[in-house]
Amino acid sequence: MRTPSRRQLLASIGSTTAALSVAGCLDDTETPTGGSTTGSDSTTDTTTADPSTGTATETVDRGFRSWIPEPAALDSETATLYDADLAALWAHRDSLPRNAFENFAGTLATAEGPTLVGATRWEESVRLYGDQLLLVRTSLSESELAAALGPTRFSATGEYDGVTLYERSDATATTTEGGAGPGTADRRRETVAAVDGVLVRGFGPGGRDRVETVLDRRAGDGEGLIASSDTVPALYDRTSGSDMRVLDPPLASDAPPALREASRFLYAWELSPSETTFSVAAAYGDGVDRTAGELADAIASVTPDRYGGFEGTTEGEVTVTTGTVPTDSFDPFGGSTDSGSQPTAPQVSFDFEYDADAGTVTIAHAGGEAARADLLTVDVEGRPTPTQFTDEYDELTAGDGITVDVSGVEQGSVLHIVWTSPDGDAAQVIVEFGLP
Incomplete structure (x- = not known):
């Protein structure tokens, strides 16, 4: 068996996003409006957790996060969810490594598509990676968002459930590097809906279906990813105040058992000017007994040396390991150093x-x-x-x-x-x- 590498944790995050780049320019002349700088939870979040069980005890209402469907609704078995308070990342941009905010933007706010709204108008985002779906909550009205779509090669193509849909297709390069395949133009296809101040963006040939599935969830149809069980709300509750989360990131086959045996887990970061708190919350099913110390040791074994101070706690079925990393070296999507x-x-x-x-x-x-x-x-x-x-x-x-x-x-x-x-x-x- 291969020895776990200290690159594993960040590589598992970076590998899912390293192909993404910032498209367009970032507006750095204004202060973000309407966004929270104290964590990525919506103000409508009413979830609490029973400390004896670590599970949610109230109905989940996480604003636009509740629009994210279960992967099965998108014909997927699993998916990695990125959840970010973009306004908080913007507020700490001067404390981050050079170009780090641009790296965050390319992953969490624009993905494969162009920049539609300036960074100062971003508030929060959720991205379902692997299903090519991105939701960005902004401080703009629907009419302002509609105006923003006009100059960027989008055309209105109809409505779904009363919401206008816009589509884009870049008719440039037709093949991918390495030979046959669907081609760049096909993969750059995009469908966008602008509703309730949120940009709903679906990429690729199935982009329209993805956007329509999100609009169905907004209307109350089907199950949402976060509220589909008690486990995910409990993980969110144990990492409240975080500025960025990654739910169910992919794992290497030789990842430590304390990670592989978790039924659900997430990584979370809470920024401050000098030090960022890093947490890993894991839920274990029946028959799996992993201590807080085992999870802390596992995380320490797969994180770069700049992460440290790991300590673990357990409440009910949720175990959390918390450590720190200097904010001036926090850039999980890479590329910020000289x-x-x-x-x-x-x-x-x-x-x-x-x-x-x-x-x-x-x-x-x-x-x-x-x-x-x-x-x-x-x-x-x-x-x-x-x-x-x-x-x-x-x-x-x-x-x-x-x-x-x-x-x-x-x-x-x-x-x-x-x-x-x-x-x-x-x-x-x-x-x-x-x-x-």
């Missing part, structure tokens, strides 16, 4: 061979520099594949390759090869391949 002082991704080419009958993709090092296998992660839409380069190699050189099972993966999904820096400070997609 390139001259950090290792850079290897210059390497990969070939991809898709076998439709077998449902596999063979990935081979096709030339360039040698690459450490333990710094590379293969994922499909942010989810690490069962087969990784480390299963076969310590170092990749020309001709080395692996075959990855992609049977059952949705058409149009994108496979990434993500390089993570040795210290876990940065993650970068070095190549991607669109699955036919």
